[in-house]
Amino acid sequence: MKILEEKILSEGRALGEDILKVDSFINHQVDPVLMQQIGEEFAAHFKDKGVTKVATIESSGIPPALMTAISLNVPLIILKKQPSKVLNDNLYQTAVTSFTKGTTYELTLSRQFVSEEDHVLIIDDFLANGEAGTGAIRLFRKAHATVAGIGILIEKSFQPGREKLMEQGIEVYSLARIAKLEKGHIEFISED
Numbered sequence: 726m727k728i729l730e731e732k733i734l735s736e737g738r739a740l741g742e743d744i745l746k747v748d749s750f751i752n753h754q755v756d757p758v759l760m761q762q763i764g765e766e767f768a769a770h771f772k773d774k775g776v777t778k779v780a781t782i783e784s785s786g787i788p789p790a791l792m793t794a795i796s797l798n799v800p801l802i803i804l805k806k807q808p809s810k811v812l813n814d815n816l817y818q819t820a821v822t823s824f825t826k827g828t829t830y831e832l833t834l835s836r837q838f839v840s841e842e843d844h845v846l847i848i849d850d851f852l853a854n855g856e857a858g859t860g861a862i863r864l865f866r867k868a869h870a871t872v873a874g875i876g877i878l879i880e881k882s883f884q885p886g887r888e889k890l891m892e893q894g895i896e897v898y899s900l901a902r903i904a905k906l907e908k909g910h911i912e913f914i915s916e917d
């Protein structure tokens with residue numbers, strides 16, 4: 726998506742070979758107009774997949790996921806990150822380890838908000854190792870719901886996330902695909 730790539734080039738900062746900082750429009754301050762355009766793009770791409778719900782993982786995925794849900798006219802589910810297992814029959818939970826942040830949390834979904842009739846579109850800001858996405862897929866499959874696809878704002882294509890999600894039979898649609906990061910330099914995968 727050209728406007729997202731341009732925004733990344735003008736405001737994003739490669740801190741080194743691994744981390745792209747996008748605090749001014751995604752992770753800390755949010756650009757609402759860009760989020761609206763992103764929501765429309767995801768909605769157009771997945772319009773024939775019978776999506777009944779959009780889901781994201783708190784917190785930075787919420788703005789683009791909400792805009793996608795508005796465009797598709799379906800509810801948004803925010804998967805919670807809880808510190809330890811909560812014993813509660815009304816919840817689906819699965820452990821997710823973040824390699825980037827070195828943390829583990831229990832990804833949590835209330836049974837109340839999902840059924841086997843649901844076709845869920847998962848939206849997230851970054852795709853790195855694919856652990857969060859894999860955890861979300863596990864949760865919805867526990868609920869016998871169908872995962873309609875995954876929409877990502879920024880895919881770090883030099884990390885294994887995309888392959889990992891595709892191996893699970895899931896379509897991954899990333900709006901910006903980064904081939905390489907170096908301090909002060911950002912390179913995209915050319916789509917042409």
Ligand code: G4P
Pocket residue numbers: 743744745746747752782783784785786822823824825826850851852853854855856857858881886
């Ligand atoms: P994975 O799900 O693809 O395996 O990614 P990983 O666990 O390694 O990433 C964990 C967290 O780090 C996620 O945020 C993700 O958005 C963030 N992250 C990964 N790579 C980058 C990067 O290059 N730049 C930035 N800014 N963030 C990155 P989170 O813990 O879910 O936090 P939140 O921001 O959604 O609250």
